[in-house]
Amino acid sequence: MYKPQDYYFKKAKKEGYPARSVYKLKEIDEKFHIFKHGDLVLDLGCFPGSWLLYAEKVIQPNGKVVGVDLKPITVSTKAIFLQKDIFKLKTEEIQNLLKKNNLPDKFNVIISDLAPATSGIKDVDSDRCLELIKKAFSFIPPLLKKEGSFVCKAFESNDVHFLAKKVSPLFKFFKMFKPKATRKRSKEVFVVLSGWRDLNPRPHAPHARALPTAPQPAKKNLE
Numbered sequence: 001m002y003k004p005q006d007y008y009f010k011k012a013k014k015e016g017y018p019a020r021s022v023y024k025l026k027e028i029d030e031k032f033h034i035f036k037h038g039d040l041v042l043d044l045g046c047f048p049g050s051w052l053l054y055a056e057k058v059i060q061p062n063g064k065v066v067g068v069d070l071k072p073i074t075v076s077t078k079a080i081f082l083q084k085d086i087f088k089l090k091t092e093e094i095q096n097l098l099k100k101n102n103l104p105d106k107f108n109v110i111i112s113d114l115a116p117a118t119s120g121i122k123d124v125d126s127d128r129c130l131e132l133i134k135k136a137f138s139f140i141p142p143l144l145k146k147e148g149s150f151v152c153k154a155f156e157s158n159d160v161h162f163l164a165k166k167v168s169p170l171f172k173f174f175k176m177f178k179p180k181a182t183r184k185r186s187k188e189v190f191v192v193l194s195g196w197r198d199l200n201p202r203p204h205a206p207h208a209r210a211l212p213t214a215p216q217p218a219k220k221n222l223e
């Protein structure tokens with residue numbers, strides 16, 4: 001049965017994280033070695049801030065996190081926070097933010113735990129999730145450094161598998177992973193990609209090749 005205050009909820013509270021989701025990222029990091037000291041990290045959908053605090057801790061002492069969310073965060077952090085709808089977020093805006101803060105122009109790691117407010121209508125919710133995933137993927141070519149990693153929350157569907165498999169050849173490593181902290185009945189799964197090949201390394205070339213599937217709707221029932 002669903003228990004709102006489960007083991008991970010209590011553990012997060014005790015360890016000073018605002019959400020239990022931190023243990024999903026922690027397990028992914030421990031298994032796939034996502035973060036390094038000194039990394040520059042982009043955290044998409046960072047509210048209330050558990051992933052952001054975890055990333056900030058493991059990239060110390062010289063790393064930096066840039067977080068984006070619709071909602072303002074209240075956790076105590078040195079991260080750069082941008083309150084913005086990612087569908088309205090332009091690459092140039094992030095690049096300008098990096099420049100203004102004397103940071104490199106690309107990220108070592110992009111993480112996305114973006115999830116829409118659910119409507120209860122299955123098709124609408126799964127379409128919204130897919131749009132968020134595609135938007136997160138679209139930041140890879142202009143903003144991810146060569147050899148960089150990308151971790152993205154998704155919900156099991158043929159569309160998600162189709163999209164992830166299209167993107168995977170552009171990375172050296174690809175895995176769809178379900179952490180222990182994900183509730184058993186949940187369809188949540190994480191797309192883990194590392195070793196970005198960056199086939200078009202010019203910094204934000206106007207005609208840079210987009211990810212193959214990013215602008216197109218993924219086809220349904222493709223298995």
Ligand SMILES: C[S@@+](CC[C@H](N)C(=O)[O-])C[C@H]1O[C@@H](n2cnc3c(N)ncnc32)[C@H](O)[C@@H]1O
Pocket residue numbers: 018019021022044045046047048049050051052068069070071084085086087113114115116117132
């Ligand atoms: C599951 S929560 C993220 C939890 C966070 N990773 C943590 O560990 O604290 C998903 C977040 O995605 C954000 N989100 C959903 N749609 C968004 C959008 N269009 N632009 C920016 N943020 C969005 C929500 O506001 C919400 O805070």
